Amino acid sequence: LAKTTQPISMDSYEGQEVNITCSHNNIATNDYITWYQQFPSQGPRFIIQGYKTKVTNEVASLFIPADRKSSTLSLPRVSLSDTAVYYCLVGDGGDYKLSFGAGTTVTVRA
Amino acid sequence: DSGVTQTPKHLITATGQRVTLRCSPRSGDLSVYWYQQSLDQGLQFLIQYYNGEERAKGNILERFSAQQFPDLHSELNLSSLELGDSALYFCASSVVREENTEAFFGQGTRLTVV
DSSP: OOOOBOOSEEEEETTOOEEEEEEOTTOOTTOEEEEEEEOTTSOOEEEEEESSEEEEOSSOEEEEOTTOSEEEEEEOSOOGGGOEEEEEEEESTTOTTSOOOSOEEEEEEO | OOSOEEEOSEEEEOTTOOEEEEEEOOTTOOEEEEEEEOTTOOOEEEEEEETTEEEEEOSOOTTEEEEEOTTSOEEEEEOSOOGGGOEEEEEEEEOOOSSSOOOEEOOOEEEEEO
């Protein structure tokens, strides 16, 4: 199982772009990279998933280099409501048996 | 609203007791996952069921058990409860396929063991 490493915490200000990098050196050929967001006392919410290059949706972008050993979640122009824990998961598309780890706590300040 | 329903939302019980947590997955989702989240901890995977069969097991204690019924709802049974079992228990469901699989999480059951 691919292990992921991401920063414990990040601070930002409203309107800035936040980039969270996740390392996954042992990613397997058929693994996807998925990011989740969790607010306190709520269930995690899917943000984005990708396999290679760049994926963009209405809330975030995911950048994956050619070697796929890392990935970067980009949150454009964050607001106070983006303060949450962000988890990076690596595994088969439906392989949610992986534990989420500690995640990255992003704090957005006014 | 994720479409995944967990009941009860809150549960307070004494040590040594047994409780059952219930999860109704999104309509059409065959896979159900259970997670435990202790205070300030990440989500720990407990167990996964797919269409009624156990598919994967994580760090689930022997005092805990789960099952998925023919209507696809799932129950997590916790017995001989200890203070350390106090946590948020989340259920998630998904359609398991190779790509673009998104797991939908319920709002969780907060278990307090006193």
